[in-house]
Amino acid sequence: MSDRIFLCSCQKCGTELEFTGSIEKFDEFMNSKTFTCAGGHREKRSPRVFLKVLKMSEPQLIVEWKPTEGRKYVDVLDYETIRINGMQMDHLGSGLYIDRRTRKKYDYEEDAKGNRHYFEIPV
Numbered sequence: 033m034s035d036r037i038f039l040c041s042c043q044k045c046g047t048e049l050e051f052t053g054s055i056e057k058f059d060e061f062m063n064s065k066t067f068t069c070a071g072g073h074r075e076k077r078s079p080r081v082f083l084k085v086l087k088m089s090e091p092q093l094i095v096e097w098k099p100t101e102g103r104k105y106v107d108v109l110d111y112e113t114i115r116i117n118g119m120q121m122d123h124l125g126s127g128l129y130i131d132r133r134t135r136k137k138y139d140y141e142e143d144a145k146g147n148r149h150y151f152e153i154p155v
């Protein structure tokens with residue numbers, strides 16, 4: 033997994049909280065039906081209504097990297113790959129990319145040598 037740290041603040045009470053996990057996990061969390069804030073209130077609405085993302089870190093390094101089964105790895109930084117697939121890559125920040133043509137987003141896992149292994153974020 034390429035875990036990132038998401039720093040959020042609650043718009044209702046101002047409490048800041050950190051979420052550690054992949055972008056998929058963060059999206060899942062943000063789409064939960066209920067939200068229990070570290071500030072002490074419980075809501076019957078999704079965290080998305082209350083939380084504002086202040087900062088997203090770069091993914092944590094994976095010491096013994098190996099491909100994750102089921103992931104679609106695409107070298108989005110490789111000119112040939114982009115050309116052959118007709119991709120229109122755009123940098124979203126923090127190493128995240130989007131293909132403007134297909135709207136697919138790409139995140140990466142970084143190994144101990146600093147190589148970035150880009151993969152398609154499942155929708």
Ligand SMILES: [Zn+2]
Nearest residue numbers: 042045069071
């Ligand atoms: Zn709160």
